[in-house]
Amino acid sequence: MSTQPQPPIDRETLADCETLVADLARAGRAAQRVLARMDDAAKAQALRSAAAALRRNAPAVLAANAQDIAAGEARGLPPAMLDRLRLDDGRLEGMAAAVEAVAALPDPVGEVISRSTVPSGLDLARVRIPIGLIGIIYESRPNVTADAAALCVRAGNAVLLRGGSEAVRSNRAINAALTEGLAAAGVPAEAVQLMPTQDREAVGAMLRAAGLIDMIVPRGGKGLVERVQNDARVPVLAHLDGICHTYVHSAAEPEMARSVALNAKMRRTGICGAMETLLLDANFPAPHAIVDALLDAGCELRGDLRAQAIDPRIAPASANDWDTEYLDAVLSVAVVDGLDAALDHIARHSSGHTDAILTADAAAAERFLAEVDSAIVMVNASTQFADGGEFGLGAEIGIATGRLHARGPVALEGLTTYKWQVRGTGQGRP
């Protein structure tokens, strides 16, 4: 089996994206079988070797990244996107350290989730196993290449990575370094493959590769959602947009509400866990302090008529605003009549990522936790905490926004499934 990274293929030489994806998937599946035979210590050692290779290849990765940045600047990419794309010595060291941190996590494979003996005398165990070959489609953020590869390998999965086009040179250099390190420790390079073309038809082919790819993680926004809805035949663990709400209940403690709301919007406006809509209870006594804090911090506010009555600097919101993920210093604000109205608004407009209530009323908090059907529901905390690291998972593939398999921050456990192991003593079913 070759341990060389795949060479880039341009569109002219690409006869057929379906064939390309099928070839990559077959190679990935073969590599996964090798990984599946490796024990905890061998997988951890392979990841430490990958981290060392990243450090060794830092000049090549940073040079490739400088080319991506130059191309992005020439294309006029917005500053927030350039910031996500940019690597420097510190960020590269952070990537290598994150790979080592994943190596240090306990191996999830082989964990006995439950075990019991049933009346027939059979001994039943549910045992955690890798999913197999995972396809990940993600935005132009090069650290995701290393994080996703490390998490997949730690959980015994092979991965086919398809990163954002603006990061293509960085991703190729990172992938080359990672696979060099993995191969040196006995993991076939095909365990971590980077899609060798940015042709979006290849994304469609990944989504249609039922039987070849075991699970797809699409991590992105509206354009990707539409593609997934049209093409997906492979099981999907959606990591999609974050239209996150913070509801300031009538019994919220005013100073806490001000500081948490400000953090939820303005800490980092460009991440999927940033608040996009603020719901102010009509009976909350101190809305002005929150509005002033947001405006003073440079946030544009767009509100319904009752929100506009709080402060003339709040612009009118359009119907679209309630369904918009701004990823910027812009926030929609609505005034609602009580918890039920807030729950209704969230049910209609949340993307199922993260929603929060701020309140000192325990009963209201419990109703919110029980009734809001999002992957993450919070009480008295900033939605910006939606993050695998903050949840103590070591790292994350992202935040799963769908309803099946794994929800919220997805790390090692979310990258596994299980099988039933049945041990008998010669029973036949009566």
Ligand SMILES: NC(=O)C1=CN([C@@H]2O[C@H](COP(=O)(O)OP(=O)(O)OC[C@H]3O[C@@H](n4cnc5c(N)ncnc54)[C@H](OP(=O)(O)O)[C@@H]3O)[C@@H](O)[C@H]2O)C=CC1
């Ligand atoms: N839930 C989560 O964990 C996370 C969610 N996000 C969400 O991602 C979005 C921001 O990322 P953004 O940079 O806009 O990402 P995009 O959704 O534009 O792109 C993400 C990836 O999807 C691909 N893609 C997009 N549209 C299509 C299509 N029609 N067909 C095939 N491939 C497609 C992109 O490819 P190409 O390079 O060709 O554009 C890229 O690889 C936000 O909505 C944010 O909330 C971001 C991070 C984490």
Ligand SMILES: N[C@@H](CCC(=O)OP(=O)(O)O)C(=O)O
């Ligand atoms: N969950 C991560 C952010 C994930 C995210 O939104 O990524 P990106 O959109 O690429 O900035 C965090 O809270 O830092």
